Amino acid sequence: MAGDDAPPPVRGGWREIYRDLIASGRDLRAHRTPDDWLESALELADPPEGRRAVDLGCGLGSDLLRLTEAGWCAEGLDGETAAAEFVTSRYGIPVTVADLHDALPWPDAHFGLVTSRLALHVLDPDAAARTFAQIARVLEPGGVLAFAVNAASHRELGLQYDYRGAVEVAPDTWYLPGLDRRYLFYTPDRARRMLEDAFEVVTCEEREIEHFGIRKRVVTCVARRRPDTTVGAA
Numbered sequence: 005m006a007g008d009d010a011p012p013p014v015r016g017g018w019r020e021i022y023r024d025l026i027a028s029g030r031d032l033r034a035h036r037t038p039d040d041w042l043e044s045a046l047e048l049a050d051p052p053e054g055r056r057a058v059d060l061g062c063g064l065g066s067d068l069l070r071l072t073e074a075g076w077c078a079e080g081l082d083g084e085t086a087a088a089e090f091v092t093s094r095y096g097i098p099v100t101v102a103d104l105h106d107a108l109p110w111p112d113a114h115f116g117l118v119t120s121r122l123a124l125h126v127l128d129p130d131a132a133a134r135t136f137a138q139i140a141r142v143l144e145p146g147g148v149l150a151f152a153v154n155a156a157s158h159r160e161l162g163l164q165y166d167y168r169g170a171v172e173v174a175p176d177t178w179y180l181p182g183l184d185r186r187y188l189f190y191t192p193d194r195a196r197r198m199l200e201d202a203f204e205v206v207t208c209e210e211r212e213i214e215h216f217g218i219r220k221r222v223v224t225c226v227a228r229r230r231p232d233t234t235v236g237a238a
């Protein structure tokens with residue numbers, strides 16, 4: 005995508021990471037362990053037949069493959085065009101190139117299920133609040149949201165990233181100059197507070213996972229959009 009209408013590039017070098025991952029030819033589905041939070045969301049959601057699901061920050065699409073396999077009519081959103089092109093050309097699954105900071109580009113109550121693995125933590129608290137309101141808007145009443153985000157303990161234990169020169173730029177939100185990325189590191193309590201207006205939280209917990217062989221501490225949440233709340237466009 006190019007030109008004035010193209011979304012700004014997502015910072016953080018995802019294009020290079022994806023180029024190397026695609027070239028490595030590894031099975032992208034093998035990197036997600038454990039996955040019980042996603043599986044429990046699939047069980048919790050109403051039957052998928054004829055209904056839509058979206059994965060936000062879908063990357064190379066391994067969760068989209070799982071959603072499709074489970075019977076959902078799945079699509080993705082990612083800021084990285086190389087990832088979107090890969091998913092669409094390899095798997096035939098549509099991916100919208102967009103920035104998670106912007107309003108979600110779908111009508112109200114469009115999806116029965118929204119998932120997101122390790123992407124929503126790129127949003128600082130104000131942006132995250134807007135995006136969770138947007139997620140509630142595009143979900144059907146009673147629709148299910150399942151996501152994983154970096155935990156506060158991930159940073160406190162010094163896992164994965166180069167934290168040299170890290171600066172706290174908003175509450176629990178750290179700019180990592182070595183990566184040129186900023187992350188909101190969640191506690192389960194923060195995640196619950198983010199969700200409380202529009203969702204009933206089913207599970208929200210901190211745990212350890214492996215992602216592409218990298219040890220991570222994450223907060224995983226599964227929640228249902230309250231049927232009784234009115235959620236307007238942001």
Ligand SMILES: C[S@@+](CC[C@H](N)C(=O)[O-])C[C@H]1O[C@@H](n2cnc3c(N)ncnc32)[C@H](O)[C@@H]1O
Pocket residue numbers: 014015018060061062063064065066067081082083084087102103104105120121122123126
């Ligand atoms: C850690 S990867 C996770 C990808 C995939 N969910 C997975 O589990 O393999 C984070 C993804 O979020 C996307 N991303 C980062 N910031 C974004 C933004 N502001 N808007 C849209 N996508 C973004 C990146 O391009 C990347 O694909």
